[in-house]
Amino acid sequence: MSPVPITTEPVKTFKINGQDVSARETESILQAARAHNIDIPTLCHLEGLSSTGACRLCMVEIKGSNKLFPACVTRVQEGIEVMTHSERLVKYRRMLMELIFSERNHVCAVCVVNGHCELQSTAQKLGMDHVRYPYLNPQLEVDASHERYAVDHNRCILCTRCVRVCDEIETAHTWDVMGRGIGSKVITDFNQPWGESETCTRCGKCVNVCPTGALFEKGKSVAEMAKQRQFLPYLVSRREAMIE
Amino acid sequence: MQKQIVIEPVTRIEGHAKITIQLADDGSVADANISVTQFRGFEKFVVGRPFYEMPSLTARTCGICPVSHLIAASKACDQILSVRIPETANKLRRILNLGQWIQSHALNFFHLSSPDLLLGMDETPEKRNIFRVMEVAPEKARDGIRLRAFGQTVIETLAGKRIHPAWVVPGGVSEPLSVEGRDKLLALLPEAKEIALRTLRWFKQSMSQYQDYVRTFANFPSLFLGLVDPSGNLEHYHGRLRVMDAAGRIIADQLDPLDYQNYIGEAIEPWTFLKFPYYKPAGYPEGIYRVGPLARLNIATQTGMPLADEELAEFHDLERGAALSSFYYHYARLIEILYAIEQIERLLADPAILRKDVRATGGVNHHEGIGMSEAPRGMLLHHYKVDENGLVTWANLIIASGHNNLAMNRGVLQVARHYVNGNTLTEGMLNRVEAVVRAFDPCLACSTHALGQMQMEITLLGPDGQALDRLARL
Numbered sequence: 107m108s109p110v111p112i113t114t115e116p117v118k119t120f121k122i123n124g125q126d127v128s129a130r131e132t133e134s135i136l137q138a139a140r141a142h143n144i145d146i147p148t149l150c151h152l153e154g155l156s157s158t159g160a161c162r163l164c165m166v167e168i169k170g171s172n173k174l175f176p177a178c179v180t181r182v183q184e185g186i187e188v189m190t191h192s193e194r195l196v197k198y199r200r201m202l203m204e205l206i207f208s209e210r211n212h213v214c215a216v217c218v219v220n221g222h223c224e225l226q227s228t229a230q231k232l233g234m235d236h237v238r239y240p241y242l243n244p245q246l247e248v249d250a251s252h253e254r255y256a257v258d259h260n261r262c263i264l265c266t267r268c269v270r271v272c273d274e275i276e277t278a279h280t281w282d283v284m285g286r287g288i289g290s291k292v293i294t295d296f297n298q299p300w301g302e303s304e305t306c307t308r309c310g311k312c313v314n315v316c317p318t319g320a321l322f323e324k325g326k327s328v329a330e331m332a333k334q335r336q337f338l339p340y341l342v343s344r345r346e347a348m349i350e
Numbered sequence: 351m352q353k354q355i356v357i358e359p360v361t362r363i364e365g366h367a368k369i370t371i372q373l374a375d376d377g378s379v380a381d382a383n384i385s386v387t388q389f390r391g392f393e394k395f396v397v398g399r400p401f402y403e404m405p406s407l408t409a410r411t412c413g414i415c416p417v418s419h420l421i422a423a424s425k426a427c428d429q430i431l432s433v434r435i436p437e438t439a440n441k442l443r444r445i446l447n448l449g450q451w452i453q454s455h456a457l458n459f460f461h462l463s464s465p466d467l468l469l470g471m472d473e474t475p476e477k478r479n480i481f482r483v484m485e486v487a488p489e490k491a492r493d494g495i496r497l498r499a500f501g502q503t504v505i506e507t508l509a510g511k512r513i514h515p516a517w518v519v520p521g522g523v524s525e526p527l528s529v530e531g532r533d534k535l536l537a538l539l540p541e542a543k544e545i546a547l548r549t550l551r552w553f554k555q556s557m558s559q560y561q562d563y564v565r566t567f568a569n570f571p572s573l574f575l576g577l578v579d580p581s582g583n584l585e586h587y588h589g590r591l592r593v594m595d596a597a598g599r600i601i602a603d604q605l606d607p608l609d610y611q612n613y614i615g616e617a618i619e620p621w622t623f624l625k626f627p628y629y630k631p632a633g634y635p636e637g638i639y640r641v642g643p644l645a646r647l648n649i650a651t652q653t654g655m656p657l658a659d660e661e662l663a664e665f666h667d668l669e670r671g672a673a674l675s676s677f678y679y680h681y682a683r684l685i686e687i688l689y690a691i692e693q694i695e696r697l698l699a700d701p702a703i704l705r706k707d708v709r710a711t712g713g714v715n716h717h718e719g720i721g722m723s724e725a726p727r728g729m730l731l732h733h734y735k736v737d738e739n740g741l742v743t744w745a746n747l748i749i750a751s752g753h754n755n756l757a758m759n760r761g762v763l764q765v766a767r768h769y770v771n772g773n774t775l776t777e778g779m780l781n782r783v784e785a786v787v788r789a790f791d792p793c794l795a796c797s798t799h800a801l802g803q804m805q806m807e808i809t810l811l812g813p814d815g816q817a818l819d820r821l822a823r824l
């Protein structure tokens with residue numbers, strides 16, 4: 107292992123939930139909070155991938171502003187006072203979870219990742235005991251044309267982790283997003299069946315970073331699919347070391 | 351002018367049902383039927399799902415019988431994989447299915463039906479329940495709870511949890527049996543066997559007081575269908591179909607489950623969502639048949655288990671041909687519990703039961719699969735078709751309560767004719783209609799939490815639609 111380089115990057119000091127914290131100026135509020143063991147829930151964020159602010163669960167308040175800020179893509183600033191768990195934020199996060207659940211067809215009981223699902227565990231952590239919004243029950247397909255993997259759009263929350271890991275780590279860019287808003291959908295190549303994709307390397311990174319059962323290995327039965335994500339920070343650090 | 355009695359809702363089945371009794375001018379019963387009024391749609395909403403999900407998806411049909419659906423669904427999926435299932439996995443699945451028989455049969459006999467048998471059909475509903483049984487016959491209630499707990503422990507020990515386990519998978523099972531698990535079950539077996547034996551003794555001794563029910567509870571000629579092994583013995587997991595007529599003659603034997611469409615038809619009536627399966631060669635509705643414990647013991651030459659074989663010999667002596675009264679379902683259930691306990695003991699005694707190779711894997715090697723097994727209530731059939739990617743394109747499920755639909759309807763008519771007369775309803779009549787349905791143990795009873803009684807409402811309507819009388823039990 108090469109020694110950790112001593113940074114000359116300026117450091118900002120500020121408060122999170124009244125606690126004095128410091129972070130490098132290029133770090134996000136989320137990174138600073140986690141470095142100080144302050145938990146902010148996330149779904150789209152994954153260490154090792156770029157941040158995109160898709161899920162909005164990491165929204166925080168900054169004193170003096172009525173706006174909410176996504177902690178994963180908001181950089182730290184000198185002297186700010188961040189609140190991560192105000193009454194408003196707790197309420198909004200629950201609403202967000204309920205909206206995600208109402209938007210597609212999430213049926214934990216018969217899902218391959220039941221018990222290993224980030225959407226499920228986050229909903230439990232945030233105290234979601236029911237959904238107040240009417241379920242949209244959209245008719246969405248399962249693409250099982252790939253030899254090893256399948257995508258079930260019913261369970262996709264559009265976090266785009268698959269898109270980012272394929273682009274940034276595998277650099278194949280097989281995955282992308284088509285459509286807008288609620289009609290968005292992750293696609294392979296030019297919206298071809300996954301099994302016909304010419305760019306897919308069958309590496310399976312997308313399957314392992316997917317927080318839900320949307321991407322899964324074929325042949326897995328209910329609750330059998332536990333995702334392996336240890337590879338990601340390792341791959342990223344190796345790559346950075348090589349570049350340096 | 352004709353009058354109609356409507357019993358609605360008969361709840362806590364797989365959906366809802368109502369019983370309609372048509373009265374003639376003189377107040378006698380002209381006709382009666384039980385109709386299932388709710389559509390569930392499993393066969394439709396599984397379309398498009400990966401076949402690997404089918405065991406768990408279809409298991410959600412029922413909270414009492416998830417294991418039965420897991421078994422039939424996995425067997426259908428095995429055929430899609432077209433792989434050879436490790437023998438240990440087959441044996442473990444067998445033990446699981448037998449555990450399911452025990453817990454379900456014990457639930458029906460002790461928790462749901464014993465209040466009728468021990469307290470009498472005319473006991474007030476407030477007292478006709480398992481709590482009253484605990485007061486007047488605490489040893490019976492305790493036996494029932496212990497026996498059901500044994501069945502549930504078998505399921506939990508093998509599959510990880512009692513309700514909706516996901517352990518049975520296409521190709522086998524997901525985890526082998528541990529030494530500790532086997533030893534735990536072996537230690538519990540003697541008590542379960544003792545309970546089964548003493549309950550059988552008691553039931554046979556008290557049979558004389560139930561002769562009226564034996565005579566009137568869906569006692570009519572019909573065919574009997576069930577699985578048998580190559581020697582014609584009782585079978586619950588693999589096996590082929592045997593068909594017996596009312597006189598006890600085997601009219602078809604060793605029918606391949608894969609050809610079921612050649613000999614089982616499914617008729618539809620406009621007044622119910624439950625189909626009417628019938629034996630095709632005899633036509634509809636003459637091809638009426640019964641499945642489940644009564645049918646299985648009627649058709650089986652032997653059980654292959656020493657104690658159960660003694661009991662089966664006695665059972666076969668009940669009547670000259672097949673035992674025709676559906677009241678004997680209760681008796682048959684007790685014999686089957688004994689059989690299941692003996693079978694589990696034999697399977698667990700084999701050291702190979704602990705082998706670790708319990709799962710075969712494969713892709714879509716065949717585009718169709720048919721799984722048939724014996725659920726507690728009778729023959730259960732899952733039939734799937736999948737596309738080249740393994741997504742379900744078509745599904746057909748025939749569930750035991752469906753097979754018995756024609757017989758249940760005829761049974762309701764028979765018991766109504768015998769007990770209902772005039773324009774006034776009595777509590778005893780209501781309960782006898784209920785009890786004949788309960789003898790079949792359809793999912794009417796299986797998913798109940800109501801401690802021996804279903805929610806039921808009977809309304810007696812006059813010719814002008816005015817309610818003449820009303821009895822509700824909610």
